[in-house]
Amino acid sequence: MSEKIATRVAYGKALLEFAPEHPELVVLDADLAGSTNAAVFGNAYPDRFFDMGIAEQNMISVAAGLATCGKHVFASSFAMFSTGRAYEQVRTSVALPRLNVTVVGSHGGLSVGEDGPTHQCCEDLATMSSLPNMTVLCPCDGFEMRLAVKALLEQSGPAYLRMARLATEQFTDAIPGYTFRIGKGVTLRPGKDVTIAATGMMVSMAMKAAELLKEQGIDARVLNISTIKPLDHELLLQAAQETGCIVTTEEHSIIGGLGAAVASYLSETCPVPVIRHGVPDRFGRSGKAMDVLDYFGLNPAGIVEHVHKALALKKG
Amino acid sequence: MKLDPLSLAAAQHRLTALDMVFQAQSGHPGGSLSAIEIVTLLYHEILRVDPTKPDDPDRDRFVLSKGHCTPALYPALADKGFFPKEDLKTFRAMHSYLSGHPERGYIPGVDMTTGSLGQGISAAVGMALAGKMDGKSYRVYTLLGDGELDEGQVWEAAMSAAKFRLDNLCAIVDVNGLQIDGPTADVMPIEPLDQKFEAFGWHVVKCDGHDFDALRAAFAQAAATADKPTVLLAQTVKGKGVSFMENNAGWHGKAPNEEQYRIARAELEAQLAAIEKEVG
Numbered sequence: 263m264s265e266k267i268a269t270r271v272a273y274g275k276a277l278l279e280f281a282p283e284h285p286e287l288v289v290l291d292a293d294l295a296g297s298t299n300a301a302v303f304g305n306a307y308p309d310r311f312f313d314m315g316i317a318e319q320n321m322i323s324v325a326a327g328l329a330t331c332g333k334h335v336f337a338s339s340f341a342m343f344s345t346g347r348a349y350e351q352v353r354t355s356v357a358l359p360r361l362n363v364t365v366v367g368s369h370g371g372l373s374v375g376e377d378g379p380t381h382q383c384c385e386d387l388a389t390m391s392s393l394p395n396m397t398v399l400c401p402c403d404g405f406e407m408r409l410a411v412k413a414l415l416e417q418s419g420p421a422y423l424r425m426a427r428l429a430t431e432q433f434t435d436a437i438p439g440y441t442f443r444i445g446k447g448v449t450l451r452p453g454k455d456v457t458i459a460a461t462g463m464m465v466s467m468a469m470k471a472a473e474l475l476k477e478q479g480i481d482a483r484v485l486n487i488s489t490i491k492p493l494d495h496e497l498l499l500q501a502a503q504e505t506g507c508i509v510t511t512e513e514h515s516i517i518g519g520l521g522a523a524v525a526s527y528l529s530e531t532c533p534v535p536v537i538r539h540g541v542p543d544r545f546g547r548s549g550k551a552m553d554v555l556d557y558f559g560l561n562p563a564g565i566v567e568h569v570h571k572a573l574a575l576k577k578g
Numbered sequence: 579m580k581l582d583p584l585s586l587a588a589a590q591h592r593l594t595a596l597d598m599v600f601q602a603q604s605g606h607p608g609g610s611l612s613a614i615e616i617v618t619l620l621y622h623e624i625l626r627v628d629p630t631k632p633d634d635p636d637r638d639r640f641v642l643s644k645g646h647c648t649p650a651l652y653p654a655l656a657d658k659g660f661f662p663k664e665d666l667k668t669f670r671a672m673h674s675y676l677s678g679h680p681e682r683g684y685i686p687g688v689d690m691t692t693g694s695l696g697q698g699i700s701a702a703v704g705m706a707l708a709g710k711m712d713g714k715s716y717r718v719y720t721l722l723g724d725g726e727l728d729e730g731q732v733w734e735a736a737m738s739a740a741k742f743r744l745d746n747l748c749a750i751v752d753v754n755g756l757q758i759d760g761p762t763a764d765v766m767p768i769e770p771l772d773q774k775f776e777a778f779g780w781h782v783v784k785c786d787g788h789d790f791d792a793l794r795a796a797f798a799q800a801a802a803t804a805d806k807p808t809v810l811l812a813q814t815v816k817g818k819g820v821s822f823m824e825n826n827a828g829w830h831g832k833a834p835n836e837e838q839y840r841i842a843r844a845e846l847e848a849q850l851a852a853i854e855k856e857v858g
């Protein structure tokens with residue numbers, strides 16, 4: 263555990279770090295450059311940064327136009343607006359023509375807190391992964407965010423990158439040889455009784471839940487699934503076969519996100535109980551981020567509770 | 579200069595807005611302080627609304643299209659009697675209904691859920707259109723930010739309001755010259771606003787957004803204008819009343835710390851005391 267850093271802060275730093283070796287990189291933002299940290303890049307590279315004002319739909323299609331001319335564009339706003347307000351622009355201007363645009367959504371999930379349900383986007387992983395051609399990433403900490411930005415710059419095609427508002431502990435940097443590959447999950451902890459497949463901020467909570475479970479004599483495996491699409495089938499299949507049940511956990515609706523993707527895949531390949539832990543089919547509410555997360559049970563205790571449901575359904 | 583009878587209420591609302599944001603340690607002081615006179619005048623003199631009949635189909639409507647400015651709205655709603663003033667202390671807290679952005683059906687007196695910029699004015703067009711369909715005499719008011727005008731949807735709404743000749747609709751733009759990333763002139767130049775709205779078929783009135791008489795005259799012009807919607811371009815100062823917040827984009831969406839709060843509160847209390855003294 264080195265420092266606490268929000269993935270959005272790591273994002274700004276990563277853009278700055280990789281800018282020299284990627285002259286094709288162009289960054290757009292929609293009057294939230296300070297919050298998304300796009301401004302960190304913008305201040306250093308004013309000629310490659312454009313503030314598009316509060317006009318997300320225009321921003322996404324402009325990004326598409328830039329991409330047709332050889333630019334690799336990262337276009338950011340709050341997740342609610344970059345993926346929500348501009349959904350069809352992402353679909354038709356970016357995903358369909360397979361352009362080099364990474365749609366960036368910061369303040370994803372409930373942890374935007376006090377701003378309340380108008381700003382709490384718990385649907386972005388669902389909407390973005392429903393689009394053909396899209397890569398959908400949700401890094402778990404600052405170190406992984408840096409690796410994700412690097413990987414996105416090195417690949418081409420449409421992508422969605424979700425970032426979190428809250429500063430959280432960075433831990434993947436302390437794991438020897440930790441690597442990030444688009445489409446690959448990582449086993450953070452071995453275990454044989456149950457698998458907890460987590461994404462984003464829920465990964466560190468899943469690690470804490472595994473500790474609590476250990477005290478109860480339950481040996482939980484923890485996977486970091488930072489690529490929601492394409493899903494790491496191999497890793498999940500193996501986990502299903504070896505542990506016999508899965509709990510997914512995400513700061514996102516249980517509809518259409520990681521849980522839905524894992525359940526759909528396994529029901530067709532290795533049907534084991536898959537219990538989805540996440541935001542129920544309800545809008546969020548205004549309150550301090552941690553209060554809102556606790557209200558919806560998005561904490562280690564909530565994961566433990568869901569693990570017990572999975573174990574109860576597990577055969578044999 | 580003669581003191582306006584609403585000055586007292588406005589000064590109190592400024593103080594309450596500051597308290598709310600400080601208490602919550604979250605919220606939007608800048609654009610709330612710039613809109614205090616506009617919102618105060620609306621709820622004290624313009625809007626025909628009755629807190630005992632919040633669903634009255636004949637009531638005037640108000641849509642806070644720049645939904646982040648609840649610290650300007652909620653004190654006015656409480657003052658009007660829609661909910662207890664005590665509750666303002668729970669702004670943005672988990673178990674409070676006074677959420678960060680207005681939510682219809684959840685907060686008494688709120689006609690429309692807003693917070694995603696650009697949508698409120700369209701909803702206001704819908705309300706005005708329904709008023710025309712049903713032959714009602716209510717009027718619809720909506721308050722926008724100048725940064726909000728970047729949204730294409732605002733201009734889609736503007737075109738439709740002119741098409742349907744919605745003279746029962748009055749938009750107010752809080753022209754404080756700032757949005758989040760800086761001055762509107764830098765982030766996305768939107769002037770000349772008067773010519774833009776005129777070209778879109780609206781009656782345009784420019785006024786000082788902190789001067790009650792100027793605002794009264796502007797609202798009267800709006801009510802007297804037939805066959806087209808009216809927009810008031812209200813010139814304001816973002817962060818009005820707190821010296822270090824005035825004209826400073828950094829105070830768009832940030833809560834003051836203890837020390838800043840102490841200074842800000844002292845300034846607003848002094849303004850209030852001066853008004854109270856004059857009122858006697």
Ligand SMILES: Cc1ncc(C[n+]2csc(CCOP(=O)(O)OP(=O)(O)O)c2C)c(N)n1
Pocket residue numbers: 292293294316343347608609610612644646693694695696722723724725726727752754756757758816830
């Ligand atoms: C669609 C959408 N995009 C972005 C935001 C984030 N946001 C909240 S307030 C704001 C700036 C608004 O500036 P302005 O309209 O001038 O408001 P004011 O100065 O009156 O506070 C932004 C970008 C939002 N709420 N909605």
Ligand SMILES: [Mg+2]
Pocket residue numbers: 609723724725752753754755756757
């Ligand atoms: Mg403004």
